[in-house]
Amino acid sequence: MNAENYPDVIRLLQNHRSVRKFINKEIAESDLEHIIRSAQAASSSSHGQSYSIIRVTDPKKRSKLSVYAGNQTHVKTCAEFLVFCADLYRLEQISLLSGVDMAESLDTTEMFLISTIDAALAAQNTAVSAEALGFGIVYTGGLRNYPYEVTQLLNLPRRVYPVFGMCIGYPEEIPEKKPRLPLKAFYFENEYKRIEDTSLHIRKYDEVMKQYYLNRTEGSRSETWTETQTMKRKSSRRLFMKSFLKEQGFLLR
Amino acid sequence: MNAENYPDVIRLLQNHRSVRKFINKEIAESDLEHIIRSAQAASSSSHGQSYSIIRVTDPKKRSKLSVYAGNQTHVKTCAEFLVFCADLYRLEQISLLSGVDMAESLDTTEMFLISTIDAALAAQNTAVSAEALGFGIVYTGGLRNYPYEVTQLLNLPRRVYPVFGMCIGYPEEIPEKKPRLPLKAFYFENEYKRIEDTSLHIRKYDEVMKQYYLNRTEGSRSETWTETQTMKRKSSRRLFMKSFLKEQGFLLR
Incomplete structure (x- = not known):
C-alpha cells in the first residue's frame, strides 16, 4: 500500500x-x-x-x-x-x-x-x-x-x-525498515481470530523475516520470526518485576 | 513556546x-x-x-x-x-x-x-x-x-x-485544548524532584485549570486540577482488574 x-x-x-x-x-x-x-x-x-x-x-x-x-x-x-x-x-x-x-x-x-x-x-x-x-x-x-x-x-x-x-x-x-506482521495476523473484525485462521499468514511472515535477516547480515543470520520470538521468550526473564513493583507501591491490590 | x-x-x-x-x-x-x-x-x-x-x-x-x-x-x-x-x-x-x-x-x-x-x-x-x-x-x-x-x-x-x-x-x-502540567512539575534532570520542589508549579497549574473550566462551562464549573484528580481517584475503582487479568493468564508470577 x-x-x-x-x-x-x-x-x-x-x-x-x-x-x-x-x-x-x-x-x-x-x-x-x-x-x-x-x-x-x-x-x-x-x-x-x-x-x-x-x-x-x-x-x-x-x-x-x-x-x-x-x-x-x-x-x-x-x-x-x-x-x-x-x-x-x-x-x-x-x-x-x-x-x-x-x-x-x-x-x-x-x-x-x-x-x-x-x-x-x-x-x-x-x-x-x-x-x-x-x-x-x-x-x-x-x-x-x-x-x-x-x-x-x-x-x-x-x-x-x-x-x-x-x-x-x-x-x-x-x-x-523491519517488516511487520501481515494485517490478517493481528487486525480482526468484530471478534478475535484464533491461530487456525492466522497461522498461514504468520508462516508467510516467517519467510519475510528470514529473508530480511539474510539480506541484512549477508547470509550469516537466517531465522524466522517464530524462531526469534520463541528463542527470546522461552525463558522467564525479570522475575523480580512483581516484587519490585509491589515494593514501589504498585499492584498491591 | x-x-x-x-x-x-x-x-x-x-x-x-x-x-x-x-x-x-x-x-x-x-x-x-x-x-x-x-x-x-x-x-x-x-x-x-x-x-x-x-x-x-x-x-x-x-x-x-x-x-x-x-x-x-x-x-x-x-x-x-x-x-x-x-x-x-x-x-x-x-x-x-x-x-x-x-x-x-x-x-x-x-x-x-x-x-x-x-x-x-x-x-x-x-x-x-x-x-x-x-x-x-x-x-x-x-x-x-x-x-x-x-x-x-x-x-x-x-x-x-x-x-x-x-x-x-x-x-x-x-x-x-486542555492545558497540561508545567514542565517543572513532571520533567526533571538527573533525579526526581519531590513535592517540595514541584508544589508551587502545581498550584499555578491548579489556577490555570480552574480558569479553563470556568471559561468552558461559562462559570458553572470551577475546579482546580488537584480537586478534580482527588475527587476522581479517591475511591478505589475496578478492583476486579487483578483477578480478571490473572484469569486471562497475565500477572501470574
Missing part, C-alpha cells in the same frame, strides 16, 4: 526504525522542549498525567544506565536519554496536601495500568516528534534489568517506577 | 484534543488501512508485536461496548471503534506449534508489561495518524469497567485482554 498521496505524518510514522548509532552532536534545547511539549500533549487517563520524564545528562549516571540496560553503548553516546516513569506519587502528594488519603485507590492494579499507559502514550509522542525533527530514537526496555538500581540512581520515590528509557540523537546509521 | 517554525507534525501533536462528537460519515477503507499500518510501525519490545486490534463494525457489539464504557454514546456514533488488546496468545501459539512451551515465561509480570506497552504504543500511533488525516479520536478506558464482558463479546482467548478502546471519526465539535 502506497502512502505517496498521504500526508507527511503518515509517511513519517510508517518509516520508523530504531536507531542505535548516533553522531556526536547535541540537540538544541528548543528542539528538546518541543519534543517534551509534544509528549505531554498525548492523552492521559482522566487528564491525570500520571507519568514523569527524567532527562539524564550526568555522564556518570548515563554510564551506569548503559550498563544496567545490558551494556548498550548508545545509552551513553546518544544526545539525550530520557527515562519514562509511571508516576502515582504526584497524585498521592497533591491529595495529601488537600487532606485526602488515596492510598487504597493508588494501590490498585487499575492505577498501575493507568500510570503505565500514560507513560507509554507520552513516550510514543516523544518518538514521533523526535523523528519529525530528523532525530533517531530507540526504546530502552533494558532498564528493567535493574529496576531497583535505576530507581535508586534517579532517586525515584515510592509510587514511581521506570517503565523504559529512550535514546534520542542525530542518526549515524539508519537501518533497514 | 511557539511551534510556528516547526514541522507540521509538531503542531499536530501539540494540538491534540479528545473528540467525543462525530459527524455521521464513514472513513474510507484506504484511510483506515493507513492508520493501522501506521499503528504497527510503532516500536514493540524485541519486535514481538504483542498486541492485536479488533475493529468493531457490528452495531449490536458497538451498542454493548458503549454501555460497558459507561453509556458513552460516541462509542456507537463514531465511524470506527478499535479495541486495543495486549496479546501473548499469538506468541504462545506459535511456540507451541514449534513444540516449545513458554507458559512460565508468559505468566510473568514482565510479559504483562511488555504486551500492555506494545498495545499502548501502537494505539498512540493510531491516534496521531488518524489526526493527521483530519479525524478526531478519543481513548475509551471505560471498557475496563466490564473486562469480562468485553472479553466474551470479542471472543478473546486466554493471554489476550482489552487494554482500552478508541473512537475515530470526522469531528463534529473540536473542544478547546
Whole structure:
C-alpha cells in the first residue's frame, strides 16, 4: 500500500526504525522542549498525567544506565536519554496536601495500568516528534534489568517506577525498515481470530523475516520470526518485576 | 513556546484534543488501512508485536461496548471503534506449534508489561495518524469497567485482554485544548524532584485549570486540577482488574 498521496505524518510514522548509532552532536534545547511539549500533549487517563520524564545528562549516571540496560553503548553516546516513569506519587502528594488519603485507590492494579499507559502514550509522542525533527530514537526496555538500581540512581520515590528509557540523537546509521506482521495476523473484525485462521499468514511472515535477516547480515543470520520470538521468550526473564513493583507501591491490590 | 517554525507534525501533536462528537460519515477503507499500518510501525519490545486490534463494525457489539464504557454514546456514533488488546496468545501459539512451551515465561509480570506497552504504543500511533488525516479520536478506558464482558463479546482467548478502546471519526465539535502540567512539575534532570520542589508549579497549574473550566462551562464549573484528580481517584475503582487479568493468564508470577 502506497502512502505517496498521504500526508507527511503518515509517511513519517510508517518509516520508523530504531536507531542505535548516533553522531556526536547535541540537540538544541528548543528542539528538546518541543519534543517534551509534544509528549505531554498525548492523552492521559482522566487528564491525570500520571507519568514523569527524567532527562539524564550526568555522564556518570548515563554510564551506569548503559550498563544496567545490558551494556548498550548508545545509552551513553546518544544526545539525550530520557527515562519514562509511571508516576502515582504526584497524585498521592497533591491529595495529601488537600487532606485526602488515596492510598487504597493508588494501590490498585487499575492505577498501575493507568500510570503505565500514560507513560507509554507520552513516550510514543516523544518518538514521533523526535523523528519529525530528523532525530533517531530507540526504546530502552533494558532498564528493567535493574529496576531497583535505576530507581535508586534517579532517586525515584515510592509510587514511581521506570517503565523504559529512550535514546534520542542525530542518526549515524539508519537501518533497514523491519517488516511487520501481515494485517490478517493481528487486525480482526468484530471478534478475535484464533491461530487456525492466522497461522498461514504468520508462516508467510516467517519467510519475510528470514529473508530480511539474510539480506541484512549477508547470509550469516537466517531465522524466522517464530524462531526469534520463541528463542527470546522461552525463558522467564525479570522475575523480580512483581516484587519490585509491589515494593514501589504498585499492584498491591 | 511557539511551534510556528516547526514541522507540521509538531503542531499536530501539540494540538491534540479528545473528540467525543462525530459527524455521521464513514472513513474510507484506504484511510483506515493507513492508520493501522501506521499503528504497527510503532516500536514493540524485541519486535514481538504483542498486541492485536479488533475493529468493531457490528452495531449490536458497538451498542454493548458503549454501555460497558459507561453509556458513552460516541462509542456507537463514531465511524470506527478499535479495541486495543495486549496479546501473548499469538506468541504462545506459535511456540507451541514449534513444540516449545513458554507458559512460565508468559505468566510473568514482565510479559504483562511488555504486551500492555506494545498495545499502548501502537494505539498512540493510531491516534496521531488518524489526526493527521483530519479525524478526531478519543481513548475509551471505560471498557475496563466490564473486562469480562468485553472479553466474551470479542471472543478473546486466554493471554489476550482489552487494554482500552478508541473512537475515530470526522469531528463534529473540536473542544478547546486542555492545558497540561508545567514542565517543572513532571520533567526533571538527573533525579526526581519531590513535592517540595514541584508544589508551587502545581498550584499555578491548579489556577490555570480552574480558569479553563470556568471559561468552558461559562462559570458553572470551577475546579482546580488537584480537586478534580482527588475527587476522581479517591475511591478505589475496578478492583476486579487483578483477578480478571490473572484469569486471562497475565500477572501470574
